[in-house]
Amino acid sequence: MVAEASRVFVLTDENVAPLWLSETLHWLGCKSSVDIVIAPGEQQKNLKNTQKIWETLTQHKADRSALLVNLGGGVITDLGGFAASTYKRGIPFVNVPTTLLGMVDAAIGGKTGIDFNGFKNQLGTFAAPLDVVISPIYLSTLPERELLSGLAEMMKYGFIHDPNLLKINKDNYQNYILRAGEIKRMIVKEDPFDEGSRKVLNFGHTLGHAIESYSLTTKQPLLHGEAVALGMGAALWLSIKERRLDEEVLQSYMTQLPVLLSRADSPFCETDVKPILKYLSQDKKSKNGQKRFVLLEGLGHPVWDVEVKPDRIKAALEFILDKASIR
Numbered sequence: 001m002v003a004e005a006s007r008v009f010v011l012t013d014e015n016v017a018p019l020w021l022s023e024t025l026h027w028l029g030c031k032s033s034v035d036i037v038i039a040p041g042e043q044q045k046n047l048k049n050t051q052k053i054w055e056t057l058t059q060h061k062a063d064r065s066a067l068l069v070n071l072g073g074g075v076i077t078d079l080g081g082f083a084a085s086t087y088k089r090g091i092p093f094v095n096v097p098t099t100l101l102g103m104v105d106a107a108i109g110g111k112t113g114i115d116f117n118g119f120k121n122q123l124g125t126f127a128a129p130l131d132v133v134i135s136p137i138y139l140s141t142l143p144e145r146e147l148l149s150g151l152a153e154m155m156k157y158g159f160i161h162d163p164n165l166l167k168i169n170k171d172n173y174q175n176y177i178l179r180a181g182e183i184k185r186m187i188v189k190e191d192p193f194d195e196g197s198r199k200v201l202n203f204g205h206t207l208g209h210a211i212e213s214y215s216l217t218t219k220q221p222l223l224h225g226e227a228v229a230l231g232m233g234a235a236l237w238l239s240i241k242e243r244r245l246d247e248e249v250l251q252s253y254m255t256q257l258p259v260l261l262s263r264a265d266s267p268f269c270e271t272d273v274k275p276i277l278k279y280l281s282q283d284k285k286s287k288n289g290q291k292r293f294v295l296l297e298g299l300g301h302p303v304w305d306v307e308v309k310p311d312r313i314k315a316a317l318e319f320i321l322d323k324a325s326i327r
């Protein structure tokens with residue numbers, strides 16, 4: 001893939017570059033590249049950095065055979081995929097995820113995007129990477145908090161498809177990386193444009209995204225997987241009320257949730273419920289103002305587009321913020 005490119009560009013961040021940039025270029029057999037290194041973090045998934053990538057591509061006269069290698073976590077693969085898919089109506093890009101969350105989720109499936117005006121993934125495209133290169137070696141330098149964030153996304157596949165993935169922990173997760181990616185690929189293949197069955201991937205994300213968007217306005221923002229971990233708890237609570245899910249599923253998850261959140265430091269309080277619900281009103285999954293959730297009828301049996309009444313959503317949010325002991 002690198003050999004066929006007229007020019008290779010690499011997008012990465014300031015944490016990943018010193019650790020993995022030269023090694024990765026060597027492994028890819030890339031002798032020369034134009035490197036674009038941005039600051040790390042969700043706040044960087046913005047229009048300004050998209051413009052920086054477009055400007056670099058333009059400045060170096062990138063044509064449609066140029067290749068963009070996105071080396072980093074979900075922020076880099078989302079941002080780079082978005083910039084590549086819009087430059088000259090789309091140039092090829094390869095994702096090399098360096099976080100667990102990237103390997104099992106963000107780098108796969110062809111959704112790209114950036115945040116805009118405080119809303120997560122407000123601008124984006126569907127554009128499949130030319131390839132996704134997975135190597136657990138990158139995880140050797142990943143901070144534990146980031147690892148736990150990825151574990152939460154891996155557990156999502158346990159709830160919606162294969163309950164074996166609910167057994168994962170910090171010691172055994174490497175055995176399940178390929179299985180998690182395989183499940184995502186299979187779900188995406190059936191519904192690449194998110195019109196029906198792919199929506200199950202949003203399990204835990206409806207409230208999770210609202211919690212994440214709100215937490216980004218605070219001094220101690222949650223990581224994506226941490227917010228999703230809370231969102232999944234709320235979705236399980238709703239599943240019991242709306243779809244008679246066995247209460248034991250929630251009880252068991254409540255023993256795992258403190259581990260997933262053990263490195264988070266986000267003291268929510270009662271007054272945060274209202275603003276979180278305000279972010280929920282911007283959710284891309286709502287239709288005619290009605291909030292729609294992915295819920296479970298049983299383990300591995302998700303249902304999507306479930307409309308839930310506002311009072312119940314509020315109660316689910318209060319439940320999970322309370323149980324997570326971070327209110």
Ligand SMILES: NC(=O)c1ccc[n+]([C@@H]2O[C@H](COP(=O)([O-])OP(=O)(O)OC[C@H]3O[C@@H](n4cnc5c(N)ncnc54)[C@H](O)[C@@H]3O)[C@@H](O)[C@H]2O)c1
Nearest residue numbers: 015040073074075098099101102105106111138141142224
């Ligand atoms: N497109 C999709 O389908 C999809 C799915 C899920 C999540 N996402 C997006 O992914 C993003 C979150 O991704 P993330 O959790 O990977 O976060 P991230 O990209 O911010 O990376 C997390 C942190 O780890 C650092 N890092 C990355 N790899 C490292 C390594 N190997 N060693 C040391 N440090 C390393 C980064 O510099 C960063 O500080 C969110 O923006 C979310 O919306 C997208």
